[in-house]
Amino acid sequence: MDIIERLQWRYATKKFDPTKLLTKQKLHTLKQAFNLTATSFGLQTISMLIVSNEALRTKLLPAAYGQRQIVEASHLLVLCIKDHINTDDVDDLFNNVSELRNTPETILEPYRNDLKSMMTNMTQEQQQEWSIKQAYIALGNLMTVCAVEHIDSCPMEGFDRAQFDAILQLEEKELKSVLLLPVGYRAADDMFSGFKKVRKKLNDAVLEL
Numbered sequence: 001m002d003i004i005e006r007l008q009w010r011y012a013t014k015k016f017d018p019t020k021l022l023t024k025q026k027l028h029t030l031k032q033a034f035n036l037t038a039t040s041f042g043l044q045t046i047s048m049l050i051v052s053n054e055a056l057r058t059k060l061l062p063a064a065y066g067q068r069q070i071v072e073a074s075h076l077l078v079l080c081i082k083d084h085i086n087t088d089d090v091d092d093l094f095n096n097v098s099e100l101r102n103t104p105e106t107i108l109e110p111y112r113n114d115l116k117s118m119m120t121n122m123t124q125e126q127q128q129e130w131s132i133k134q135a136y137i138a139l140g141n142l143m144t145v146c147a148v149e150h151i152d153s154c155p156m157e158g159f160d161r162a163q164f165d166a167i168l169q170l171e172e173k174e175l176k177s178v179l180l181l182p183v184g185y186r187a188a189d190d191m192f193s194g195f196k197k198v199r200k201k202l203n204d205a206v207l208e209l
């Protein structure tokens with residue numbers, strides 16, 4: 001596989017073929033790619049919702065300013081952040097480390113305490129801003145995995161987050177929506193698929209010192 005060829009192939013798909021669906025296996029690959037995304041301290045304060053329900057996606061359409069990718073794609077991925085981070089989240093991480101790696105608590109304790117104080121010293125807004133950065137990393141990771149797997153996708157931040165949260169009842173899950181990634185297969189007549197990639201010249205984007 002030539003990774004640059006895969007990245008040239010991908011584009012922000014505007015029109016999906018609604019009859020072409022991702023297999024369970026492809027979907028499983030995307031779930032794992034999301035979960036394998038690196039996060040700061042490994043705290044994973046992000047979640048991914050997979051919305052396949054057509055009626056629900058139609059309900060979301062006005063809140064995505066009518067961008068039909070969200071209903072025509074095979075599945076709609078919604079990247080979310082935790083509404084707030086508390087010491088239980090830090091304990092969940094370190095308990096997992098302890099279980100999976102058998103690391104003694106004497107070694108983990110100082111890191112556990114440091115991370116707890118770091119999280120509790122942040123305002124809720126700072127916590128959310130911090131988690132949003134992690135969501136963007138997951139978005140990039142998913143887009144690349146999609147390209148490698150020949151799955152089309154469209155990264156989207158053009159939607160009303162508060163309306164999405166209300167329609168998807170995210171408050172009860174203590175989550176907030178941040179980014180969308182409809183995934184599936186391009187429609188044969190999506191004119192954007194034939195457009196040349198528009199990018200800066202490599203020497204303008206990458207500076208070598």
Ligand SMILES: Cc1cc2nc3c(=O)[nH]c(=O)nc-3n(C[C@H](O)[C@H](O)[C@H](O)COP(=O)(O)O)c2cc1C
Pocket residue numbers: 010011012013014067154155156157158159197
């Ligand atoms: C963070 C982010 C948000 C975006 N939001 C939207 C969006 O709401 N709707 C849309 O059609 N495209 C959206 N795009 C797609 C970009 O316009 C597109 O990726 C860019 O023009 C480069 O084109 P390419 O991805 O086709 O190579 C978004 C892209 C990124 C990375």
